[in-house]
Amino acid sequence: xxxxxxxxxxxxxxxxxxxxxxxxxxxxxxxxxxxxxxxxxxxxxxxxxxxxxxxxxxxxxxxxxxxxxxxxxxxxxxxxxxxxxxxxxxxxxxxxxxxxxxxxxxxxxxxxxxxxxxxxxxxxxxxxxxxxxxxxxxxxxxxxxxxxxxxxxxxxxxxxxxxxxxxxxxxxxxxxxxxxxxxxxxxxxxxxxxxxxxxxxxxxxxxxxxxxxxxxxxxxxxxxxxxxxxxxxxxxxxxxxxxxxxxxxxxxxxxxxxxxxxxxxxxxxxxxxxxxxxxxxxxxxxxxxxxxxxxxxxxxxxxxxxxxxxxxxxxxxxxxxxxxxxxxxxxxxxxxxxxxxxxxxxxxxxxxxxxxxxxxxxxxxxxxxxxxxxxxxxxxxxxxxxxxxxxxxxxxxxxxxxxxxxxxxxxxxxxxxxxxxxxxxxxxxxxxxxxxxxxxxxxxxxxxxxxxxxxxxxxxxxx
Amino acid sequence: xxxxxxxxxxxxxxxxxxxxxxxxxxxxxxxxxxxxxxxxxxxxxxxxxxxxxxxxxxxxxxxxxxxxxxxxxxxxxxxxxxxxxxxxxxxxxxxxxxxxxxxxxxxxxxxxxxxxxxxxxxxxxxxxxxxxxxxxxxxxxxxxxxxxxxxxxxxxxxxxxxxxxxxxxxxxxxxxxxxxxxxxxxxxxxxxxxxxxxxxxxxxxxxxxxxxxxxxxxxxxxxxxxxxxxxxxxxxxxxxxxxxxxxxxxxxxxxxxxxxxxxxxxxxxxxxxxxxxxxxxxxxxxxxxxx
Numbered sequence: 001x002x003x004x005x006x007x008x009x010x011x012x013x014x015x016x017x018x019x020x021x022x023x024x025x026x027x028x029x030x031x032x033x034x035x036x037x038x039x040x041x042x043x044x045x046x047x048x049x050x051x052x053x054x055x056x057x058x059x060x061x062x063x064x065x066x067x068x069x070x071x072x073x074x075x076x077x078x079x080x081x082x083x084x085x086x087x088x089x090x091x092x093x094x095x096x097x098x099x100x101x102x103x104x105x106x107x108x109x110x111x112x113x114x115x116x117x118x119x120x121x122x123x124x125x126x127x128x129x130x131x132x133x134x135x136x137x138x139x140x141x142x143x144x145x146x147x148x149x150x151x152x153x154x155x156x157x158x159x160x161x162x163x164x165x166x167x168x169x170x171x172x173x174x175x176x177x178x179x180x181x182x183x184x185x186x187x188x189x190x191x192x193x194x195x196x197x198x199x200x201x202x203x204x205x206x207x208x209x210x211x212x213x214x215x216x217x218x219x220x221x222x223x224x225x226x227x228x229x230x231x232x233x234x235x236x237x238x239x240x241x242x243x244x245x246x247x248x249x250x251x252x253x254x255x256x257x258x259x260x261x262x263x264x265x266x267x268x269x270x271x272x273x274x275x276x277x278x279x280x281x282x283x284x285x286x287x288x289x290x291x292x293x294x295x296x297x298x299x300x301x302x303x304x305x306x307x308x309x310x311x312x313x314x315x316x317x318x319x320x321x322x323x324x325x326x327x328x329x330x331x332x333x334x335x336x337x338x339x340x341x342x343x344x345x346x347x348x349x350x351x352x353x354x355x356x357x358x359x360x361x362x363x364x365x366x367x368x369x370x371x372x373x374x375x376x377x378x379x380x381x382x383x384x385x386x387x388x389x390x391x392x393x394x395x396x397x398x399x400x401x402x403x404x405x406x407x408x409x410x411x412x413x414x415x416x417x418x419x420x421x422x423x424x425x426x427x428x429x430x431x432x433x434x435x436x437x438x439x440x441x442x443x444x445x446x447x448x449x450x451x452x453x454x455x456x457x458x459x460x461x462x463x
Numbered sequence: 464x465x466x467x468x469x470x471x472x473x474x475x476x477x478x479x480x481x482x483x484x485x486x487x488x489x490x491x492x493x494x495x496x497x498x499x500x501x502x503x504x505x506x507x508x509x510x511x512x513x514x515x516x517x518x519x520x521x522x523x524x525x526x527x528x529x530x531x532x533x534x535x536x537x538x539x540x541x542x543x544x545x546x547x548x549x550x551x552x553x554x555x556x557x558x559x560x561x562x563x564x565x566x567x568x569x570x571x572x573x574x575x576x577x578x579x580x581x582x583x584x585x586x587x588x589x590x591x592x593x594x595x596x597x598x599x600x601x602x603x604x605x606x607x608x609x610x611x612x613x614x615x616x617x618x619x620x621x622x623x624x625x626x627x628x629x630x631x632x633x634x635x636x637x638x639x640x641x642x643x644x645x646x647x648x649x650x651x652x653x654x655x656x657x658x659x660x661x662x663x664x665x666x667x668x669x670x671x672x673x674x675x676x677x678x679x680x681x682x683x684x685x686x687x688x689x690x691x692x693x694x695x696x697x698x699x700x701x702x703x704x705x706x707x708x709x710x711x712x713x714x715x716x717x718x719x720x721x722x723x724x725x726x727x728x729x730x731x732x733x734x735x736x737x738x739x740x741x742x743x744x745x746x747x748x749x750x751x752x753x754x
Binding site for chain 1: 503505506507508509510517518521522524525527584585588591592593594611613614615616617618699700701702703704705715716718719720721723724
């Protein structure tokens, strides 16, 4: 009897310990199961955090698996370790926010995060809003590892003094501009050649073309999701009112949405909504957006706003005979006006909660080295580095020359504001309603009134 | 006496793992939801600011929250009605009638239940495709003209979600009802048949009352799970803001950097589902019939 009791107590103890031990162990295994975590460290090496300082330095890097693929990250990390001896634990995923999010809520941050603004999860925006991004201004004065030049001498002019890299207008850089891409309207250049059409120079020509295409059963416009309107709206604001209007609008100046320039923007978007392929909103979600992109490949719509990553993203998709990618800047508002192409760039940053900030800065500095940019460029990821244009090949050569062919570069974004209950995000307020415009569920007036109300609140909560 | 103490110790040790796990993973987080709803904070910051009931005040005036709760209620009502209707009918047919390949149908109906919601979203993305999607193509064939219904756009989007959710849930509940229906003795049906009761009368007067206890339990289950499933379906199937439900509103607020506000929405949804299941339990109360 006694033996049995003792045995049962011992067993239940073992079970409870086993059950509880499942709770410990931290977040690392959970990350492994979902994401491809690759470490270039030798297989037998100890976990990075346990390594005694000095002997084996290591950092953790979390990068988004974007249209460029992940292969380039593995190679760059390898090159970095070879150069500096700092080991890197790399985590990449298409939904990187979900992979690193839980650990970050528990207070464990990767040392370098490469996730850009404008994603649905708004991770970067959240970090900007809550002042959790480390100041990396001193990277600009650092020497690129393995080279003798400073980082600031490599980055092309203008990229480190935008509202996106310096969100707090204190003159300091917080986010490193990583890959850039001119955004514009993408179309089937083959079809245009066949029909004898030309990419429109003004919006009036655009509407004319829209009518011509309609006669042939082709809609003028489509968009992957409403998120792609950010670059579109920015460029449109520039072409409607130049940099002054853009700056006023993106800092939510009082009455800015009552100006004639704003009216021009909304009129164009409202009219464009009429010319949009009506099935677009039904597919403008994260599951089906490639179907909208397919509309261009199938000659069912003429233009869509996008970035140069589209070539790689749709590389495997079937397409109409004679299909050839073309890209044009946004048409000018009137004859002789300026046409603009928005320069989108990805960002890399260091969370202020990161443990190895100095090594992380080394890593970001290394991203601008010749070795790294060669690896990135091979995957189509072009960095804002001086003289990069000379290294471009194929389609990219054409796309990146857009600014040499008369289009002006539009840069910047909506200013950061403190998160406020009841106030939507920039995307919810400015971009998402486009779906409703196309399907006719809201009117331009309703949309405009919502924007005005939200814009007043955003101004009141400006950072 | 000694025996008694060691037995007690044994009991405590047996309960301890469950109790500890429950406290760590259920009680503390639930308490935290309530606590955080009174604060304003970002998802990743440790700094928080006490705002009292301010979050709730804004919440009840937030048009988006109200419309997302309306969507939630709409989904609960319609998905529940359709799922239970079809699950009961199919279960009755498969248990009472002699049909070839009963087991085959049983498996076929159950399959959606083991698919993940993301897979279902992928399947329905092909079904709902505006051009050459399965549904529109079928409708075009039947009507003889090109039908192009935008299933994932307003106003059909909520119907599309209802269809997908019903499709997913039927099998599981059907299997449950089949189990309890087969426990009803054949002799009752035989004597009812001799008395001249039709199959429909038998279904409503014998089958339903005798499995009522089962229906009642599953109903409460189902309503609570619908609140969760609705979120997953909406998240995986349609664009943000197209047909938001209560939990997706909550999730979006978190992404906007409003963790406290999102928790306030969580508290309201918690209370809502709690009250709803209590109400359902109350109105479905009947005297249990013994066979």
